[in-house]
Amino acid sequence: MTDTLLRFAGVSHSFGSVLAVDEVSLAIRRGEVFSLLGPSGCGKTTLLRICAGFQRPDRGRIILDGADLTDLPPEKRQVNTVFQNYALFPHLNVFDNIAFGLRIARRPEAEVRREVGRMLELTDMGEHAGKRVEAISGGQKQRVAIARALINRPLVLLLDEPLAALDLKLRQRMLVELDSIHDEVGITFLYVTHDQGEAMSISDTIAVMNRGRVEQIGSPAEIYEAPQSSFVAAFIGDTNFFDGAVREADGDYCRVAIEGFADVLLFNDKKVRPGGAVHLSLRPEKLLILQEPPPAGEERRNTVRGIVEEVVYLGAATKYWVRVGEYRLAVYRQHRRFLLDEKPIKWGDSVWLNWHADDGYMLERYSEADEELLSLPDTGFEAEAGSPPGPAPEEGK
């Protein structure tokens, strides 16, 4: 799985004076699900449209399977798109929508029937073949759109926010179906979404985009656990940011003085020397919230004391806001066991927060503006319901 199928080489595109895509270079491997993840206006849809051929980039090349696509019109490219609002042809029924690509290619009718039948089976739409597209539900339209795009056997399937128009439950179900369709057909997916939960659950690789640039490329776990920038840390999941200076460095670990907070022990993977400034991201679920002081003698753990300022019950977990010095930390506590006689942690309680030195992560790039992402309306436990409220109009439409 190391050969590159699709490559974006230094692609830039602007609309008027707005730079939508800024020097993006990506390598997408054969057979993988590659997601472009970012907030609306980050350039991900423009990049997809450039790949499909609806937009010509100002600069840069797109190479598919060794051939330069940049100057080809959409119909000459071996890629197909699942559009955000499906874009099914209203004057054709389900069968004819799926058959469209083959009929354009003037394939014999027997082959059309066979291939459409195969697609209907793959997407479990066999019984709806004769229905008008107005007569089927959103989830079914989604499947027709996928079948219609797959029937041409593209090298890459481009998916533009394919689940954005569906409600939450259906979205989760379709996500699983998309995943199994991918396993079945083995076609490379280029998946555009603003929903981190979607991207995390379906992707082999995620490219996080912000303001037309790629912030970080990596597996979902890498992106989540080892964010390079404050944008990635804040956009994906929830986190706490700190800035401090290394006081002493000793082998793999260092001690960081954080003004207005505490001195904390931190894994020093970036080999920062004493005196160096560091920015730190600490995921809320990595923090242990305790009503009593933690047992002494634990290796490489940090402990601070704080006051609970806010308690938000989320079902699967509770989110606490804990004041420690000048900082207000977000903390998640999973409800592993629920005991009625347990003394709950309440507003105003004094608590201990405890975490392992390895769980804080040093960021390479930090921007204060990204803290804004954290103060967004808090919708809950990340990945579950933590998606932004709905698709905002994308750029380049």
Added chain:
Amino acid sequence: MNRFPSPRPPLPAPAPAAGRKAEWLLTLPSLAWLLAFLLAPTLLVFAFAFRRATPYGDIGDGWTLDTIIHLASPNYPAVVWRTIYLSAAATCLCLALAVPVGYCLARLAPRWRQLAILAVTAPFWINFLIRVFAWKSILAIGRPLHSLLARLGAIEPNQPLLYTGWAVLLVMIYTHLPFAILPIYAAAEKFDFNLLEAARDLGSSAAGAFRRVFLPGISRGLLTAGIMVAVPCLGSYVIPDLVGGTRSEMLGNKIAQYVYLERNLPRASALSAILTLTVVALLLGFLRWSDNRLRQRLDAAPARADREGGRP
């Protein structure tokens, strides 16, 4: 599957008899109006076709099939045929011109669109007769257009442009083009242009996408435009009268000739009946088509009610 089925509200009962009665009562005045002032006069016209003509230009007594038999005389089919082909040609050319215009209008930025639509409707601000007279002077011999065509060798120096079938066709297209553009624009404006991208994406050329997706997408507008042009074209009188010659007269002129010059009302009535029946046949075809479309849409509607989540 569904462990907590929620009771569904009952479907609304079919309209009771009282509702039907009210419906009839409400429709009655307009029905009466149509009967008295549209259907009755039309039937009278039909009936006149079977009466005798008097030398004084009145409707005589007794019934005859003479007029109908006279319709078979060799000079009628030419007029009928000319009326049909001129109207058909005008309709097709109007549509051919209006489709790209409608497409462009729908894709214009809203600000420019307003202006462009104003431009399309601008001719309506000038009296129809004046506009036709304007064409008389544009097409006349010695005018720039005529001189230009003559110099290019397209016509003989003293060959008239006016008083030909071509002049009639040109002015009919000119007159009816806005009636074709507006319905096509209205349909194109509702058209989802993403569908063209989807077609391109699936391997269709730009022209193929236009033909396979855009034209079916605006089919209703095309049909409406066709009717809006064809019906008045079939009934043309002023245009062939002013810019056409004796070899390009249409049914409308023939009818006028029988009413005013030959004072033979039965023959005028017979020709009018032919015209009316042609138009009615066209409209019935249109109604049937749009009725089918509507029924398909209604059939599609109930399935939409249990959208999402209704899947096993």
